[in-house]
Amino acid sequence: MAKKAKSKMSNSTATIIAALIGAAAMISVVFIPRWLPLPEQAEDKHDESSSVFDETTAYPEDAIYFNGSAYKVFDIGMTWYEAKAYCENLGGHLVTITSQEEQEYIEGLIANHNRNFYWLGGTDVTHEGQWEWVTGETFEYSNWDYGEPYNAGGNDYYLHIYRVPNPHVDAFHGEGSSAAGKWNDASYNVYFNEYEVDFFSLDATGFICEWSSISN
Numbered sequence: 001m002a003k004k005a006k007s008k009m010s011n012s013t014a015t016i017i018a019a020l021i022g023a024a025a026m027i028s029v030v031f032i033p034r035w036l037p038l039p040e041q042a043e044d045k046h047d048e049s050s051s052v053f054d055e056t057t058a059y060p061e062d063a064i065y066f067n068g069s070a071y072k073v074f075d076i077g078m079t080w081y082e083a084k085a086y087c088e089n090l091g092g093h094l095v096t097i098t099s100q101e102e103q104e105y106i107e108g109l110i111a112n113h114n115r116n117f118y119w120l121g122g123t124d125v126t127h128e129g130q131w132e133w134v135t136g137e138t139f140e141y142s143n144w145d146y147g148e149p150y151n152a153g154g155n156d157y158y159l160h161i162y163r164v165p166n167p168h169v170d171a172f173h174g175e176g177s178s179a180a181g182k183w184n185d186a187s188y189n190v191y192f193n194e195y196e197v198d199f200f201s202l203d204a205t206g207f208i209c210e211w212s213s214i215s216n
């Protein structure tokens with residue numbers, strides 16, 4: 001008798017399990033396809049993520065081509081955010097300097113211009129001390145000026161390159177401490193304090209746009 005009862009229980013358990021498997025299968029059939037992106041959607045997403053480095057990227061006729069990118073220097077006084085938007089509206093981005101070769105090219109490019117410094121597409125506004133390029137390129141190469149990045153005043157989250165040495169650094173640490181081509185972290189509007197407005201002001205600011213990975 002006991003044996004028969006046990007066997008009957010096993011049959012019931014098997015029936016319940018079978019019912020659960022069936023239900024799970026039905027749920028899968030109904031819902032799983034909704035979770036999967038349609039092929040066209042997946043394709044669109046790929047195109048969107050690669051648009052910055054699209055080889056067909058258009059750039060202004062007077063931009064100068066060098067080693068896979070085009071560059072243009074602007075002697076226009078803008079905040080870092082305004083300059084960033086300006087480059088993006090032209091289909092490019094604030095310049096990213098990711099090698100010694102690109103650094104030297106940019107130094108040559110700004111040498112004959114007239115601003116004290118030029119915005120680069122670097123910031124550590126998201127995580128203090130963790131510098132990032134606006135393109136997502138790896139921030140490995142750097143060319144900081146004497147004692148930089150200093151984060152003076154706690155608001156210096158934006159990167160620029162000196163066309164001429166910073167006289168305040170030289171006055172403080174000795175002639176030759178600061179150098180043309182070196183990098184500094186600045187506030188988005190380059191205002192430091194009333195004693196440095198002779199060197200740091202929007203009127204002394206320019207920026208450089210880059211159009212990356214262009215087939216020439």
Ligand SMILES: [Ca+2]
Nearest residue numbers: 096097098210
């Ligand atoms: Ca670059």
Ligand SMILES: [Ca+2]
Nearest residue numbers: 150151184185
């Ligand atoms: Ca600084």
